[in-house]
Amino acid sequence: MRKIPVWKTVAQGYAFTFGQLGTIIGLIWLPMVIAAVAGYFVMSQYYSALPPAIEEGDPAAAGRAALIVILWSVISLMLSSIMYTAVTRQALGLRHGPALISFHFGACEWRVFGALAALIAILILFLSIYLSAMGLLLKQTAPGAPPNMGAGPLALVFLPALFYAMVRLSFLLIPATVAEGTIGLARSWQLSGGNFWRIVLIGIATLAPLFILAGVAEIAILGTGALVPHNVPAGDADAQLRELVREMRAASPHMPLLYGFSFLIAPLGMGLGLSPAAFAYLALKNGSTTN
Numbered sequence: 101m102r103k104i105p106v107w108k109t110v111a112q113g114y115a116f117t118f119g120q121l122g123t124i125i126g127l128i129w130l131p132m133v134i135a136a137v138a139g140y141f142v143m144s145q146y147y148s149a150l151p152p153a154i155e156e157g158d159p160a161a162a163g164r165a166a167l168i169v170i171l172w173s174v175i176s177l178m179l180s181s182i183m184y185t186a187v188t189r190q191a192l193g194l195r196h197g198p199a200l201i202s203f204h205f206g207a208c209e210w211r212v213f214g215a216l217a218a219l220i221a222i223l224i225l226f227l228s229i230y231l232s233a234m235g236l237l238l239k240q241t242a243p244g245a246p247p248n249m250g251a252g253p254l255a256l257v258f259l260p261a262l263f264y265a266m267v268r269l270s271f272l273l274i275p276a277t278v279a280e281g282t283i284g285l286a287r288s289w290q291l292s293g294g295n296f297w298r299i300v301l302i303g304i305a306t307l308a309p310l311f312i313l314a315g316v317a318e319i320a321i322l323g324t325g326a327l328v329p330h331n332v333p334a335g336d337a338d339a340q341l342r343e344l345v346r347e348m349r350a351a352s353p354h355m356p357l358l359y360g361f362s363f364l365i366a367p368l369g370m371g372l373g374l375s376p377a378a379f380a381y382l383a384l385k386n387g388s389t390t391n
Contacts, residue, residue: 101294112376126198138175187370273285317361
């Protein structure tokens with residue numbers, strides 16, 4: 101069983117991202133602009149429409165707002181597939197040289213879109229099963245009695261297992277799909293065998309700094325109130341809805357800054373999020389296990 105060279109992969113990811121940052125920008129800026137501008141208007145409309153729909157008890161209006169977001173999510177996934185494919189091809193060495201502009205949606209991009217959609221569908225399926233099982237366990241609890249003792253063990257077993265499966269299915273999904281011309285779910289699972297903790301370590305080393313940066317920026321934009329936990333009873337649906345409305349209204353004026361910051365760090369996110377998987381895929385294919 102081949103092993104991913106952790107530190108070599110991390111070093112290659114950083115070298116690619118900062119060494120070819122201009123190329124990454126050229127490959128993604130057009131679909132990123134479309135995604136950022138369209139996404140801003142869609143989410144602004146959603147943040148404006150959903151709170152009054154919830155407060156007025158209008159499920160039709162809430163449904164229309166949610167439907168628009170779902171449709172936009174599909175379009176956004178297509179735009180992401182364009183960017184993911186372009187950057188991954190560059191990291192794999194299937195494309196060479198700089199780029200000023202790129203917007204290509206062909207068979208490879210369709211496969212990446214299909215692979216990502218399949219991964220999301222698997223996640224939704226298993227989360228639905230988990231939530232249904234939790235709901236059944238909690239319903240069996242008599243009023244005033246302690247929570248069903250089966251709920252805790254189910255969460256302790258199911259959620260780590262789901263995380264493990266998602267890590268293995270997703271890490272090599274895009275490079276396998278791009279390089280091998282097929283939906284790479286099974287290939288990602290096959291190649292990642294025995295590498296779970298190595299993948300987690302690579303993810304921490306490459307993405308944790310970006311998450312910290314994003315968290316600091318969000319606090320700077322939204323204020324320290326974003327860190328204050330809100331004591332909303334777990335079973336009080338009305339209180340949870342009121343809290344959701346409050347949070348959406350508080351965040352709405354800051355949407356331009358939040359989207360602007362996301363747009364600025366997108367090239368770093370693309371490079372550090374995609375290239376380590378591409379280099380790990382090449383190492384596994386070539387049999388390199390040197391750290």
